[in-house]
Amino acid sequence: GAGVSQTPSNKVTEKGKYVELRCDPISGHTALYWYRQSLGQGPEFLIYFQGTGAADDSGLPNDRFFAVRPEGSVSTLKIQRTERGDSAVYLCASSFRTPGELFFGEGSRLTVL
Amino acid sequence: GIQVEQSPPDLILQEGANSTLRCNFSDSVNNLQWFHQNPWGQLINLFYIPSGTKQNGRLSATTVATERYSLLYISSSQTTDSGVYFCAPPSNFGNEKLTFGTGTRLTIIP
Numbered sequence: 001g002a003g004v005s006q007t008p009s010n011k012v013t014e015k016g017k018y019v020e021l022r023c024d025p026i027s028g029h030t031a032l033y034w035y036r037q038s039l040g041q042g043p044e045f046l047i048y049f050q051g052t053g054a055a056d057d058s059g060l061p062n063d064r065f066f067a068v069r070p071e072g073s074v075s076t077l078k079i080q081r082t083e084r085g086d087s088a089v090y091l092c093a094s095s096f097r098t099p100g101e102l103f104f105g106e107g108s109r110l111t112v113l
Numbered sequence: 114g115i116q117v118e119q120s121p122p123d124l125i126l127q128e129g130a131n132s133t134l135r136c137n138f139s140d141s142v143n144n145l146q147w148f149h150q151n152p153w154g155q156l157i158n159l160f161y162i163p164s165g166t167k168q169n170g171r172l173s174a175t176t177v178a179t180e181r182y183s184l185l186y187i188s189s190s191q192t193t194d195s196g197v198y199f200c201a202p203p204s205n206f207g208n209e210k211l212t213f214g215t216g217t218r219l220t221i222i223p
Contacts, residue, residue: 031209042199042213045154056210089154098209099144105158 002026004105006092012111013082021077021108025094032075033102034067035091043091049075050098082112114204115140117214123175125220126190134185134217136200142205145176146211147185159185159198190221 005024013019025032030045031050035043045059057067064082069075079086089109093102116139126132136145146157160167160174162183167174171191176183183200197218199210 002143040215042201042215045204045210045212048210050209059210089122091156095209099203100209101146101158101161102211103158104148106153106155 004092004094004103006090006105006108008108009106010109010111012113015028015084017080017112019079019082019110021079021090021110023075023077023092023105025073025075025092026096026103027101029094029096029103030072031095031098031100032069033095034075034077035093035104037089037091037107039112041086046077046090046100079110085111086110087112115142115154115202115212117200117202117212119198119200119214119217121217122215123218123220125222127223128190128192128223130190130221131186131188132190132219134187134198134219136183136185136214138181138183138202140181140202140205142176142178142181143202144211145183145202147174147183148199148201149194150199150216152196156199187219190219192221192223195219195221 008013034046037043047057052072067077090105092109093104118137149157171188173186197216199216201213204212
């Protein structure tokens with residue numbers, strides 16, 4: 001597509017539920033990144049994919065968070081047993097090469113009640 | 114990893130004014146991006162500027178990697194320039210993941 005596409009744009013869930021957030025990168029971009037942004041803060045790195053493999057997952061806060069990119073294009077961020085502290089905007093970005101210019105989607109706003 | 118400081122944290126200007134936003138970082142970089150986050154939360158690419166100076170309309174940016182800072186200049190501000198401006202160098206030299214500062218919140222008053 002023309003830009004990075006993220007769905008859903010908004011997700012409200014209850015504490016303890018499972019959530020999936022989807023990212024469709026710019027066509028031809030091999031690198032894909034997930035970031036998380038809390039209110040009043042800059043985005044924080046979660047995980048980076050080069051092709052199908054997670055090249056760096058050092059930013060994932062704990063084992064409740066997991067991400068996949070099975071065919072090297074679309075990625076899904078999965079959060080198990082959600083907690084209220086997981087509430088944030090989850091941003092996805094892609095780049096044509098690494099290191100290279102990152103382009104961000106509009107984000108998925110997650111609210112855990 | 115790299116430390117990023119942006120100043121000022123907040124800036125309120127009249128429409129038509131000029132401004133300079135500063136980004137200091139703690140280590141050498143070979144990559145740096147400036148973003149504008151609009152009031153709807155979208156991160157818009159402004160510049161990919163590991164070194165030197167670039168200009169795009171009313172905006173320009175300069176990165177002096179040897180002195181570990183970058184500047185964003187906005188001239189003849191418009192209300193649509195309001196939002197938060199982030200600079201983002203890589204977490205380590207040559208690394209692919211960006212580290213964001215806390216941003217400068219710019220408010221342009223008509």
